[in-house]
Amino acid sequence: MPSFRRHIITGDPIVFAPERAGRPNAFGDGEAESCPFCAGHEEMTPPEIERVGDPWRIRVFPNKYPAVEGHEVIVESPEHGATFDGIGHAAEAIETYIRRYEKHSHGSWVAMFSNEGRRAGASIDHIHTQAMPLPYVPxxxxxxxxxxxxxxxxxxxxxxxxxxxxxxxxxxxxxxxxxxxxxxxxxxxxxxxxxxxxxxxxxxxxxxxxxxxxxxxxxxxxxxxxxxxxxxxxxxxxxxxxxxxxxxxxxxxxxxxxxxxxxxxxxxxxxxxxxxxxxx
Ligand SMILES: [Zn+2]
Ligand SMILES: [Zn+2]
CATH class of the missing domain: 3.30.428.10 (HIT-like)
Structure with missing residues (x-):
């Protein structure tokens, strides 16, 4: 399980999660066939926490390689090439972020963000947002x-x-x-x-x-x-x-x-x- 360490000078918290080094990189050729976030690949993710629509438009599940306890992934579209500006249910996505935020808001802070593109730190090239409840205010x-x-x-x-x-x-x-x-x-x-x-x-x-x-x-x-x-x-x-x-x-x-x-x-x-x- 992930843990926390502190910077030896400032005391700022640092998330210690060496298990994340093992996570896959779903970029490159033929990626949609092996993408765990695509429709039809639901069994590749940990058990679902919630979904919007059936067939789903938005799906929430625990991060398979959590950096912190309660680390969740919110996938905003079943389609591999979707972008946030192109989806027809953006308001439902915002509502979903807020529900997940509220679920964890009893803690110190919830990091909620998305990474689009490799340069932004994405390891899977399929739109998604992450919620990371933290036991400290960063x-x-x-x-x-x-x-x-x-x-x-x-x-x-x-x-x-x-x-x-x-x-x-x-x-x-x-x-x-x-x-x-x-x-x-x-x-x-x-x-x-x-x-x-x-x-x-x-x-x-x-x-x-x-x-x-x-x-x-x-x-x-x-x-x-x-x-x-x-x-x-x-x-x-x-x-x-x-x-x-x-x-x-x-x-x-x-x-x-x-x-x-x-x-x-x-x-x-x-x-x-x-x-x-x-x-x-
Ligand atoms: Zn995909
Ligand atoms: Zn103000």
Missing amino acids: PRAAREAAAFREAAQCPLCRTIARHRDEGLVLEETADAVRLTPNAPGHAYEQWIVPLAHSNEMSLTTPAQRHSIALLLQHAVARTRTVGPAYNVLFMNFPRENTAHFYVSVVPRRSAIAGFELATGTFIDIIDPVAAARVLR
């Missing part, structure tokens, strides 16, 4: 939560209007905006931000979930025009009322290099205003 979430707590006004609520003025809001509905942050960590990064302040996606309304689904589909479609690999990160802040839930879509056009590893900070090489023209 450093990024802790730092952001502290910044929200210390701010006089929520930095997301406060800067949406400024992003509009700067031409960085790409699209908006009555409930949410899709924007490119004015200081993104990665070129062509997009955020989907619900307009109403809430710290967890489980607190969103049905209308907000619909907007998030629609805007996430558009974000993914636009991201795929700048490169095939990307991550989607669902940034929740359980028990932190001052924090503001958002979804980040991060294209992985270049590798994380020495500067980023040494500093934990990023170099933005694309002016977000120019990025916004491409992503709108």
Whole structure:
């Protein structure tokens, strides 16, 4: 079973899961025949936790090579070549993420993300999202939560209007905006931000979930025009009322290099205003 170790200087937790070295890589020729996430291959995964539709449109099961206890996989389409922007049931996918999130939200934090493409860390080339319940609040979430707590006004609520003025809001509905942050960590990064302040996606309304689904589909479609690999990160802040839930879509056009590893900070090489023209 996976366990946790701590960085000897900072004490930051590190997930220790050597079993994951044995997981398969379902990339390459003839992959659909051997893909464990395709319809007809259900017996290749651990027993199902839940499904949406019959025949299924969305399927949830435990990760066969868990990095943590409770590590789950959510497959959003039975079709091998599907992309999130092309599925007709994106709102059901968001509802499924939220149900899985709620299932684990009694713990310290739930990492929820997807990796699309090898460069983004995917080991299976079939759309899926992962939920990893963690027994600690990871450093990024802790730092952001502290910044929200210390701010006089929520930095997301406060800067949406400024992003509009700067031409960085790409699209908006009555409930949410899709924007490119004015200081993104990665070129062509997009955020989907619900307009109403809430710290967890489980607190969103049905209308907000619909907007998030629609805007996430558009974000993914636009991201795929700048490169095939990307991550989607669902940034929740359980028990932190001052924090503001958002979804980040991060294209992985270049590798994380020495500067980023040494500093934990990023170099933005694309002016977000120019990025916004491409992503709108
Ligand atoms: Zn497949
Ligand atoms: Zn806010």
